[in-house]
Amino acid sequence: MDLYFSDYFGVEPAVLEQYGAFDISVVSDLPVFIDPFLLFNSEDPEYLALHDGMLEYLVYLRDRPDKTLDEGTMRALYCFKEVKQNWLGFTHLGNGGAGLGPAFARALHAALGGILKDFGHETVTDGSHLEKVGLVGSGVGRDNISDFTTNLIKGWLCEYTQTFAIKHVKPVHRQKVTVPRAVFNYATETWATKRYTLPIKDGDYFLLTPEDILTRDATWINQKDMIRRLSRLPDAVSDSEQRAKMDAYLAKRLTPKMSQRAKADLVQAFAREFPEILDIYIKIREDDGDRAVSVSAQKVTDTRQRYIEAIKSLLSQLDAKTEFYDTPWTTFDECQARVQIFKDFIENEDGYLLFNPKGTRPPSQEKEVQLAFKLVWAGSQLDVNREVNNGRGPVDYKASMGAGDKSLIEFKLASNSKLKGNLQKQVAIYEAANKTRASVKVVVCFTRADEAEVLRILRDLKLAGEKSIVVIDARNDNKPSASKA
DSSP: OOBBHHTTTTTOHHHHHHHHHHHBBBBBBOEEEEOOOOOOHHHOOOHHHHHHHHHHHHHHHHHSSOOOOOHHIIIIIIOOOOOGGGGBBSSSBOOOOOOOOOHHHHHHHHHHHHTTTTOOSSSSSOOOTTHHHHHSSSTTOOOHHHHHHHTTTTHHHHHHHHHHHHHOOOOOEEEEEEEEEEETTTTTTTEEEEEEEEEETEEOOOOOOOOOGGGSSSSSSHHHHHHHHGGGGGOOOOOOOHHHHHHEEEEEOOOOTTHHHHHHHHHHHHHHTTTTHHHHHHHHHHHTHHHHHHHHHHHHHHHIIIIHHHHHHHHHHHHOOOHHHHHHHHHHHHHHHHHHHHHHHHSSSSSSHHSSSSSSSSSOHHHHHHHHHHHTTOOOOOOEEEEOOOOOOEEEEEEESSSOOOOEEEEEEETTTTHHHHIIIIIHHHHHHOOOOOOEEEEEEEEEHHHHHHHHHHHHTTTTTOOOOEEOOOOOOOOOOOOOO
């Protein structure tokens, strides 16, 4: 099955690895992101030039004579579509994301007149960092920072991919294409279109990304990490009087039982009162920059093992079961069968290690499990979509065969506090909205407590043994390694 770039374009994975490119999926995004800090911290002159180019654009935005942000300026200079052709991120089906809209534009514009106004003239940090806006900007997270970075270096990514494609991709699979907003022309103050020879599938091009500028979970400079260090940040302030003021400020407001949202609000208020604290935090991360490289490399390796090597192994086993593809299915039958294959893989083939490994890494988020399950649908003849516009909220997957045969699949972690309500009401609402009566509810357990709670809920709702509810045991403490069994 052509699941990854190397499969579809007939390129040996070792060739991609030698070039330094990440082997993207051609059916679904993979959960890794470009971290601009890895450009800043690199010793590669090309990467450093890319980071400098990003800063140049931000300085241009900051220093424009017209400080207003009208609709036209916002759309032309601040808003960007997601570069979906790199197939990175957390889109469950396909590769289309939301991009950078007005909310991001306004947050960035406000930051350029505030916390980013000293761009290029820092006195505490070793350099300038776009991520600074994500420390206090409401709604500016990892995805926004990565999307903005990707857009600002899109022309370079096109050239990087073009060099590889001309050498390693067969002519039948590559084409000269027009790429909008590829580079910024400072003379005309507009984003310019350019043409590149790029790999093509289903009428759209693909972009490769160097593996050594990717990470997963969070950029190196991020608000969650700053929150974790918040009470200790004043220790890095040399002025004893200012340090005492900061300590007193936090002592009155920072409590052990504060929610993450309340802590994020506190960071914003603290930064307004003591703006220098942002640079102090960034300087700490700069000084630990070498670890950013090793940590990000390990995260990308882990992602490759989880979403590429393991899923390929699973699908090769599925290929061996030729009767699976020869059987006539209803959508509900196939949904059940795919879920059971996924369940067997996790419980009996060491698949649990992808989501709940032994050691220090926490179990996967719900959306990571959903994304891996999408890859299990390779080869299906059904139309599989993620529904987001039915008016009742998103359901994870809808599988269709024509207008009359539709089934839904909903994933939940057992630790989800709303699990009981979901099993009791939510899927019924989804079924009504999607005009289907068939659905499969999948519950993933990571601990013994998870399993006990799920069994209790199913007994309470009188759903124990219900065929449409599949409980997956992804515990890491109750099963030997299949490779050692």
